[in-house]
Amino acid sequence: MSGGSLGRRVAAIGRRVRADYGGKDRAAEYRTLLEMARDAGYAMVSLGDFRAAVAADAEPPAGPILGLRHDIDVVDVAGNDAFLAAEIAVGARATYYLRLATAPAHAGFVGRLHDAGFEVGYHYEEAATLAKRIHARDRAAVEAQRSAVEAAFRGNVDRFRARYAPDLRSVASHGDWMNRALGFRNNEFVTPELLAACGLDFEAYDASVLGRSDAYVSDVATPPALWADGLGLAEAIAAGSTRIVMLTHERQWHTNRIASLRSDATRFFEGLAARLPG
Numbered sequence: 014m015s016g017g018s019l020g021r022r023v024a025a026i027g028r029r030v031r032a033d034y035g036g037k038d039r040a041a042e043y044r045t046l047l048e049m050a051r052d053a054g055y056a057m058v059s060l061g062d063f064r065a066a067v068a069a070d071a072e073p074p075a076g077p078i079l080g081l082r083h084d085i086d087v088v089d090v091a092g093n094d095a096f097l098a099a100e101i102a103v104g105a106r107a108t109y110y111l112r113l114a115t116a117p118a119h120a121g122f123v124g125r126l127h128d129a130g131f132e133v134g135y136h137y138e139e140a141a142t143l144a145k146r147i148h149a150r151d152r153a154a155v156e157a158q159r160s161a162v163e164a165a166f167r168g169n170v171d172r173f174r175a176r177y178a179p180d181l182r183s184v185a186s187h188g189d190w191m192n193r194a195l196g197f198r199n200n201e202f203v204t205p206e207l208l209a210a211c212g213l214d215f216e217a218y219d220a221s222v223l224g225r226s227d228a229y230v231s232d233v234a235t236p237p238a239l240w241a242d243g244l245g246l247a248e249a250i251a252a253g254s255t256r257i258v259m260l261t262h263e264r265q266w267h268t269n270r271i272a273s274l275r276s277d278a279t280r281f282f283e284g285l286a287a288r289l290p291g
Contacts, residue, residue, distance in 0.1 A: 039239075039266040044099035046246045053250055055079040057105030059132035060222060060258070061182045064215055067225040067256055077255040079246075080226070081107035082217060084136055084185060084262050088118040088275065092267030097122075101129055110136035110185040110217065113169060116177055123177050133178040134185055134217070139165040140202045141189035145287060152197040162202045170211045184208075185217035188233075190280060191287070228254035232265040239265065 050057060055077045058066070063080030065071060083096055093109065100107055109126055111119055111133070126133055140162045144155045155162070174181040186200035200218055208216060215221055223229055228249040231241040239245065249257050 038095075038268055040095040040099065043096065043261070043266055044102065047099055047103045047105055049247060050079050050250060051103050051105070053077065055250075055257070057081055057100070057103070057107075059106045060108040060134075060217060061132050061214065062106065063256075063258065064219075064222050064225075068221065069225075074256075078257070079105075080222070080258040081105060082185070082258065082260045083107060083109045084187070084260065085109060085111045085115045085119060086136070086187070086262055087264055088115055089263045089267060090119055090122050092263030093119065093122055094125075095267055096261070096263065097125065097129070097131070100131075106131055108132040108134050108183065108217075110134040111173075111177065112136045112138065112187055113173070116173070120177070132182065134183045135170060135173045135178070135181060136187045137166060137169065137184050137203070138187040138189050138199050139169065140197065140199045141187070141191040144191045144195060148287060149191075149195060152195045155195065155197060159202060163207055166203060166207065167211055170213070174212075181212075182214045183217060184213060194287075223258060226256045226258045228252070228257045230257060230259040232261050234265075 047057060056066075056074065057079045058081070060080045060082050063078060066074045066078055081100065083093065085093060096107070099105075106129075109123075109131065111123070115136075116123070123133055140155055143149075143158055143162055143165065147154065147158065149155050170181070170184070184203070186198055186203070189199070192198055200216055203216060208214075228244065230244055230246050230249050232239055234241045240248075246257070246259055
């Protein structure tokens, strides 16, 4: 790595640390955005309801529609409660995707989601998990284990459905550091046939969702930016988009130093283990 590349990498890490451990709470900003969408006439719905409303054979939505998706990547119940409170206050509904690693600590929160009529989904990462376990050095090593990944996915979907979401309709691929390191996505291992075999309607990145939206708003951005590609919800509304999907993460909106420390420590030790002999 050149000196310039190293410098940029160090600077990026510094910005990430400042955002995670010293950032401001954005709960009020999130609610303001939802109020803006409500006042502009948007129906704010779960991802499953968004997909149904924009399906090819569905009646055109009566007005603009906003599908709300949250990925619960870290253990920050307070941050997700803030999302939920804002959504209930403005009459919105959303889909919350939980990882196996974050679901247990959010069990009470999941109950509140069900009570409020929200959608609960599974945030899966079987391919990345297997790559770590076998100390994979390239994507070919993971591809060679496709049948094992599929079997793990089927089993985990069954367990997630039994424990957290009896009416589980959808899943969403988690983006792990191992995916970036080896150059593959977890959803490359989840085919339409596998979804159907598991009794699932769709994957959050399917064309039936994103392919029928005219704006995808995501907070997966490098600090100090909040929105990917500079496209936030306010900008999408101002541009006249009528079918918007918005993805948000608690870590971008709520400062929880303990949650960030746990996540960073897990990432460090996983990276260390990945470099050890298999």
